[in-house]
Amino acid sequence: MKGALGWIVVWLVALGFALLVDRGNRHLGIPDYLWLSINLTLFLYLLQRYVGQPMGAFLETRREGIEKELARAKEQLVEAEELRAESSRRLQEVEKEIERLKERAAEEGRAETERIAEQARQEEERFVRRVEQEISRRGAETRAQLARDTADLTAEIAREILEREMTDEDRRRVFATSLEALRGLEKTED
Numbered sequence: 001m002k003g004a005l006g007w008i009v010v011w012l013v014a015l016g017f018a019l020l021v022d023r024g025n026r027h028l029g030i031p032d033y034l035w036l037s038i039n040l041t042l043f044l045y046l047l048q049r050y051v052g053q054p055m056g057a058f059l060e061t062r063r064e065g066i067e068k069e070l071a072r073a074k075e076q077l078v079e080a081e082e083l084r085a086e087s088s089r090r091l092q093e094v095e096k097e098i099e100r101l102k103e104r105a106a107e108e109g110r111a112e113t114e115r116i117a118e119q120a121r122q123e124e125e126r127f128v129r130r131v132e133q134e135i136s137r138r139g140a141e142t143r144a145q146l147a148r149d150t151a152d153l154t155a156e157i158a159r160e161i162l163e164r165e166m167t168d169e170d171r172r173r174v175f176a177t178s179l180e181a182l183r184g185l186e187k188t189e190d
Contacts, residue, residue, distance in 0.1 A: 007045060014040040087170045094157050094174060098181055101153060105146040105185070112142050147185040154178040 018033035018040070025032045116138060120131040155178070 007041065010044060011037055011041040014044075084167070086164075087167060090164065091170055091173060095177060097157065098150075098154065098177060101150055102181060102184065105150065109139070109142060109146070109188070113139060143185060143188060147182065150181055150185060151178075154181060 015033065015037035018036040021036070022031070022033040027035060113135075116131075116135040120128070120135060123131050157174075
């Protein structure tokens with residue numbers, strides 16, 4: 001009913017315009033202003049039905065698609081932020097663990113050095129040269145073992161983090177930190 005009433009209003013408006021331009025001509029006994037108003041109303045109806053409705057449906061479908069894509073993009077942004085925060089937290093934990101390992105390695109190295117030094121002081125003069133060689137050899141072995149242990153542990157930690165969806169930037173920083181730890185151990189060997 002609502003649609004029919006709307007088209008009657010359109011026809012009445014078209015009839016009003018047709019009356020304004022009427023010259024009093026007739027075709028098939030019907031005044032031109034009636035032909036003109038009916039033709040215009042019919043043209044507008046066909047235009048609305050076969051062009052307007054499909055275009056409106058297309059635009060509505062497109063709008064809904066854009067809304068869904070926008071909602072999905074917002075969700076992905078939230079997920080990305082959560083992953084970034086988690087990666088940062090894990091990276092900080094790895095860096096703290098590396099610091100603890102470095103401290104423990106330094107403490108163990110100091111304890112071992114003190115023990116060997118104490119043994120050297122208690123040894124007889126004739127064993128001084130042999131004891132110094134033993135201290136040097138054991139210190140190198142300890143540092144090498146610590147370096148291997150640190151490298152193994154660092155590699156294991158890095159592997160676990162990489163498996164938990166770290167970003168490329170996070171992978172680069174973990175790798176750089178591991179290299180620094182290894183270089184630090186190499187310097188203490190010298």
